[in-house]
Amino acid sequence: xxxxxxxxxxxxxxxxxxxxxxxxxxxxxxxxxxxxxxxxxxxxxxxxxxxxxxxxxxxxxxxxxxxxxxxxxxxxxxxxxxxxxxxxxxxxxxxxxxxxxxxxxxxxxxxxxxxxxxxxxxxxxxxxxxxxxxxxxxxxxxxxxxxxxxxxxxxxxxxxxxxxxxxxxxxxxxxxxxxxxxxxxxxxxxxxxxxxxxxxxxxxxxxxxxxxxxxxxxxxxxxxxxxxxxxxxxxxxxxxxx
Amino acid sequence: xxxxxxxxxxxxxxxxxxxxxxxxxxxxxxxxxxxxxxxxxxxxxxxxxxxxxxxxxxxxxxxxxxxxxxxxxxxxxxxxxxxxxxxxxxxxxxxxxxxxxxxxxxxxxxxxxxxxxxxxxxxxxxxxxxxxxxxxxxxxxxxxxxxxxxxxxxxxxxxxxxxxxxxxxxxxxxxxxxxxxxxxxxxxxxxxxxxxxxxxxxxxxxxxxxxxxxxxxxxxxxxxxxxxxxxxxxxxxxxxxx
Numbered sequence: 001x002x003x004x005x006x007x008x009x010x011x012x013x014x015x016x017x018x019x020x021x022x023x024x025x026x027x028x029x030x031x032x033x034x035x036x037x038x039x040x041x042x043x044x045x046x047x048x049x050x051x052x053x054x055x056x057x058x059x060x061x062x063x064x065x066x067x068x069x070x071x072x073x074x075x076x077x078x079x080x081x082x083x084x085x086x087x088x089x090x091x092x093x094x095x096x097x098x099x100x101x102x103x104x105x106x107x108x109x110x111x112x113x114x115x116x117x118x119x120x121x122x123x124x125x126x127x128x129x130x131x132x133x134x135x136x137x138x139x140x141x142x143x144x145x146x147x148x149x150x151x152x153x154x155x156x157x158x159x160x161x162x163x164x165x166x167x168x169x170x171x172x173x174x175x176x177x178x179x180x181x182x183x184x185x186x187x188x189x190x191x192x193x194x195x196x197x198x199x200x201x202x203x204x205x206x207x208x209x210x211x212x213x214x215x216x217x218x219x220x221x222x223x224x225x226x227x228x229x230x231x232x233x234x235x236x237x238x239x240x241x242x
Numbered sequence: 243x244x245x246x247x248x249x250x251x252x253x254x255x256x257x258x259x260x261x262x263x264x265x266x267x268x269x270x271x272x273x274x275x276x277x278x279x280x281x282x283x284x285x286x287x288x289x290x291x292x293x294x295x296x297x298x299x300x301x302x303x304x305x306x307x308x309x310x311x312x313x314x315x316x317x318x319x320x321x322x323x324x325x326x327x328x329x330x331x332x333x334x335x336x337x338x339x340x341x342x343x344x345x346x347x348x349x350x351x352x353x354x355x356x357x358x359x360x361x362x363x364x365x366x367x368x369x370x371x372x373x374x375x376x377x378x379x380x381x382x383x384x385x386x387x388x389x390x391x392x393x394x395x396x397x398x399x400x401x402x403x404x405x406x407x408x409x410x411x412x413x414x415x416x417x418x419x420x421x422x423x424x425x426x427x428x429x430x431x432x433x434x435x436x437x438x439x440x441x442x443x444x445x446x447x448x449x450x451x452x453x454x455x456x457x458x459x460x461x462x463x464x465x466x467x468x469x470x471x472x473x474x475x476x477x478x479x480x481x482x483x484x
Contacts, residue, residue: 152394156423160468161475172481181398209483217482226402228474233403236466239414240459241451 001188002149004048006115008127008139011168012200013117016175017048020190034194040204043120050149051112058095081126085136093134113148153185154178180222243430244391246290248357250369253410254442255359258417259290262432276436282446285362292391293354300337323368331376355390395427396420422464
């Protein structure tokens, strides 16, 4: 499995993805699930993905090739994030149409999901979730985040903490806590964690970082969170049976 | 869906179950998913279940009838918790064997799970998880709890807080927090929450309680936990990018 989150706040966006890929428990490896594209001052795009790795890689390759060969429309030429989402959905459909039947012969799932966000000059920042079928939905202020993969363990903390007005720093912290909870309860999600920030209206990728399992901040965060949760637990009122 | 948990600690056991049953979003109702059987001083059994409601009810009915008609072996006559788990598994197999093919005709899942625990005179307290196929596993000190249904949202807090040495009161609190997190993130799990405690060697069911959505303790717990989590979050170290 995989765990990826993207959150859109008033101040911008944060994307994060884990790096564990497994085909059975004896075939575990590390693959980056995050891609960024930018033309500084004009557009900044961030992608994370989950699902069949061959399918997501083939989809990204197809999108890359269109850019390199100047095939129109492509990710660097379209004028709206909506078109970006459409291009990703179409590429995903093509790959699954081509490879899906062969995978099905061996009962291999060709499903894959993308979260795509960013901003193109002349338009507001936008965030989309692209389903395995190639259709997609856009985030709104009421639901400012998308998750893919092993989403449940890390959802409660996001639901409790993040809203549109949350600052970038707190959003990053919340995402890392969400990963910490997920990795503690589920072996199929693992370090390193890739993180990318986008400051609204910047039109360039902001800070990016790869947190590995020895990252000193990640270790301190994990310890501080564990202690804080235990403290919160210790302060709960005694059970009363009415 | 459903959410049920049973935790075995040195001091005894705690069982908890939600009460929401749904067949589609327009057919939502309340059903108790917990059953207890006891012969005070001789045996105390606690059951929670998830899955197809007709299947779990039929399984429990079959077990009830065997007791009422004095069919041997039955839940009140067997001398080991292992035999209890076997009886439940067998009854579940019979019901699914009988009803399963009709359900399959309409693509209805006949899957169901039970968690069964308690103690019978002459034996230690024991806890079992019975799979939809009727086979089962027993909890050990390394894995002292079982969950069924919507298990993921509420797992991190149990993993963080509970171990064999946790006291009964803290175990109850932890389970209620686990339900609070689950209900906040998933609509298919809902009040009331049934809770039953068993004190090791008591050989009778301990305290039982039904927490509804207006239960004053549950409201205070939920508020206190929400504030505590936010406080813990506020005390996290600032993000550092090494």
